[in-house]
Amino acid sequence: MRCLLIAVPALLASTVPPVASLRVNGERSTFSVAVEESASTGYDIRIKCVSSCAQPIDFSEAIGDVPMGLFSRDQDDLVFSLWSSGSAYRVRVWQVSDTGVRKVVELSSRGRPDFLTDGAGRSAIRTYEADSGVEPFKPVLRSFIGGRFVVAP
Incomplete structure (x- = not known):
């Protein structure tokens, strides 16, 4: 009877639904992206190839912040x-492809960031920076150029 009581909590812990989830299609592969609660770190993001995988891909990163949103724009394989x-x-962006997962950028913003397309049709992120809570926010636009987000000239 004691073994059954130990097994039931373990079974229930593995069936906790993710806080956020998303399916993303690569060139050939399909990926599952999920944010899950973690007792040790707060949250984990997990990106795993689930269909037509050229190679096994199972990426995970511990994140201590609280998740607010998860999305893909179907452009440049970005999550x-x-x-x-x-x-x-905090804005975090990963590039997900048939060959693997790589973190592209991690940005901070004092105001709610904007996710948009720049004048050249590239993915862009506008963050709002300030040295203190009393200064006005300075908007900074970064465009996805050459595989990374850079302040556009």
Whole structure:
């Protein structure tokens, strides 16, 4: 009877639904992206190839911030996420492809960031920077150029 009581909580813990989830299609592969609660770190983001995988891909990263959103724009194989970290927002972006997962950028913003397309049709993120809580926010636009987000000239 004691073994059954130990097994039931373990079974229930593995069936906890993710906080956020998304399916993303690569060139050939399909990926599952999920944000899950973690007792040790707060949250984990997990990106796993689930269909037509050229190679096994199972990426995970622990994140101590609180998740607010997870989405893809079907452009450049990018997965965007927005997190709350107390006095600032955090933007984290990963590039997901048939060959693997790589973190593209992690940005902070004092105001809620904007996810948009720049004048050249590229993915872009506008963050709002300030040295203190009393200064006006300065908008900074970064465009996805050459595989990374850079302040556009």
